[in-house]
Amino acid sequence: MPKGLLGQPVTVPVNGLPRWRGFNIQEFYRPPQYHATPERRAALDRDFQWMADWGFNFIRFPMSYPCYLEYDASKGIPITTEETVVFREAAVDAVEETVQLANRHGLHVSLNLHRAPGFCINAGFREPFNLWKDNDAQEAFYTHWAMWAKRLKHYAPELLSFDLVNEPCFKEDMNDQYASTKPIPGDIYRKVAKGCLEVIHRQEAKRLVVADGNHGGALVIPELADLPIGQSCRGYYPHYVSHYRAGWVWKEPDDAPLPVWPGVIDGRKFDRQSLETFYQPWIDLVKRGVGVHCGECGCYNETPHDVFLAWFGDQLDIFTSNGIGWGLWNFRGAFGLLDSGRKDVAYEDWNGHQLDRKLLTLLQSH
Template identity: 40%
Template structure:
């Protein structure tokens, strides 16, 4: 049997459990969801880190209690867990589930409660879509019904698994960084996933990444209750992703390091704090005016950016988010964007509990 035919067979078999999720046209009136309270959503100012233990299925590990202890000990209150469904399932069999891996995610949820950290479960890779997939996938979440049914299957699984855990402790983040596509296509997928979750757990807080890779609000969701939209803190990419190969941007690789600064003039245009405001804050005004809330699910600066430049830029970005009363999550805790073992060549690290700590960056985070 061909893989696509196999998936279609499984999709049909699961249709009973996913009744109502296969609509080809979905609008605000398609779901029996209550209207959002005009006062918006009350939640603490969440600040913390992305933990990547289930981000790469080839190198996945159990979540570390030490990470939760460190984050809480520093005074933060939030962890975002970007999850690849390949960690507990597979591209060849979307409906396969590895219970052992799911129990490791259960443990992370428990650790969040133990250490007073809100846990946000984010599907970074879903059937039919991932922002950083090296090769085109055989199906498209935003075009095809089969991967959308499978994605609903996995979110329903999580909704059932964590039903009863209050939204003060746990939230769901539907899809990481949807591509730049027609609003109607993203709205359809988001609504189906929200409906699938809310059929099981009507009160679950849901975070929806903004459209256009998390940079713009999805304004069609103004009627949906109990959601937060997630933005990004990476603008401009020349600073945040200097020398990073995966975006595929020539300027990131070719721009002379000795000319990199913050603020920066590029092609006659001044990139400064005001420019970051126009790119990363101003687009969300319309959503906020409708009573919507914003959280910055990812932000940070790659380790090839000279540290003084990175720190100057981060200070401006954090000051803007603080003015908006927005929380944020640094990508990541350990590694290229983090404060631990980040591999920067121009940082005087502090030996800290077995790690190399960028103390200057950590202290900035703590006051931001």
Template identity: 35%
Template sequence: MAQPRIGPLCGFNFQWMFIKGDDGKPIEADLRALDFMAKHDLRFVRIPTDYRFWTKDFDYFHPDEAVFEVLDRHLAACRERGLHMSLNLHRAPGYCINRNDLERHNLWLDIEAQDAFAFLWEGFAKRYRGIPAGDLSFDLVNEPPNVGQYGMTRENHAAVIRRTVAAIRSVDPERPIVIDGLGGGHYAMAELADLGVTHSCRGYQPMPVSHHRATWWDGHANAPYPAYPGVIWEGEVWDADTLREFYRPWREVEAQGVEVHVGEFGCFNQTPNADALRWLSDLFFLWREFGWGWAMWNFEGAFGIIGHGREGARFETMDGYEVDADLWHLMRR
């Protein structure tokens, strides 16, 4: 079945349910940031979450209801402003692209994690049944690994996704569902083109440009200087044409009737400003041509549009925020 489409909505990721506040609890919605988004017609709010906020000692099936009430407030704040919230499991039972070693089970191999994953999403479907499709989508698992990593194959990944989509639709058949590309969100999933869900790609390639000196990225130490265009990475000289070719498999899936959205992108603040802007300009140009929406990682901070601290950037005051003026222009033109 085909679900309602999310549309080419644009916005930001917010880590309110992924990074703990000073009190060790989830962070309440930043209403000022949401007001800014609503004012400027940026209507996509992606909320990456960590299941450990509501789970103790891997007891997946007895979540802390009080934490879900914080999510309820996040959703209410978005709906009050006409914003779409996309609820994402960034750390799911048995898998996270960051520190996967912290997991007890394996989402791709262990029935315990697969049962927990389906249980969580079926529970969210029950909780939010009746919320209009235009207000809320479910982004099942952030950035699955490369094929062969942690035992994941295209076949067992597809089995987990199909089972979970069926569980959600048994409760709420109209809920928009999003699935992230493989290999950290980069690789398209033609084998799931028939599922009737939105496919979410990424805007991080070439990695030496987006993640220059990002010490948590395994490849940072030996990555070339992030000159763009012209950086050589994975056997390619990267420019606008290379980016277009990189997205070709996604366009081929889209041609089968699949909606594509860019769930994350951004440029770490150590990349020289001129190179960052040239690269981002090419991305925005392509996505506008394709008709794709996007969500920057994130609003404030080293990858964001506010307070990123990149040397040479030009900032202007907007609604009380110091906004990267040139990046803002690229976003809005």
């Protein structure tokens, strides 16, 4: 049980979602290719085994929808409206095989559309319509979730949930990596989420459905609070710490101010209290009975390791004290537990991989 400032037990609010703890994987993260070779499947099996052995129970599976279409993104030809709903059976099979593989190790799978028809928070792929403006895009979105709901309807809700779309926001220019964003109007988000909920629950009424927080995962969605939909926050506040020198955030990475924790960055004070203030709306949502999970969290490998661990420890304490689970982005890679490529870590060799033991210990303690 978590302890208060004076060492007294603290009552943890009852969360409407399980306290899943684990990692994001990137098997279908970018078109055009997906990883379904025997060698990659064997490596993924080992990854899942290690996750389970270390005490974790969750993977989030963010997908770019062109990866499982007949459409071939490698040709560089923009996708048409009609092509957005023509599924490739072999790729759909590979997604299901990944779900099965994770489930065999006791891991719950959160299936997520990182890129959905008509929307992705990242640039790099030209959509034929806009999810938040066009009915055709919304109907295509419902078609995807109807397909997944039907295909995977026999999987127990304890083993599989659906996370509708990654980090929704509105961009005037969807092809500009650095375009400013604003929140989706609440009535539009409700319409789209409710449409997905209906097609999913038509196949399995007990399937858990999660909606990412508005404006890139930062804001709770009051318009959804009365629906049987959990909400997913992000563990990236402040970006000065989590995304120091990340090229998809900073046009000029050399202009990023050096992060500290706690302390002053770019004229602003950041500490445990500022974190608690940021997450208070999410904590209030838990207390209202709405399920909350942090679908992504962690820190890019340019942030000094001691700063990362100090900041992340405070963040995980806040999550744990409020019954909120989390998914590190990622398991392997620049945010990861393995092979993160940090220059200031004394890595431990782990079956040919570089293990960040200090990070693992921190994760296991929460």
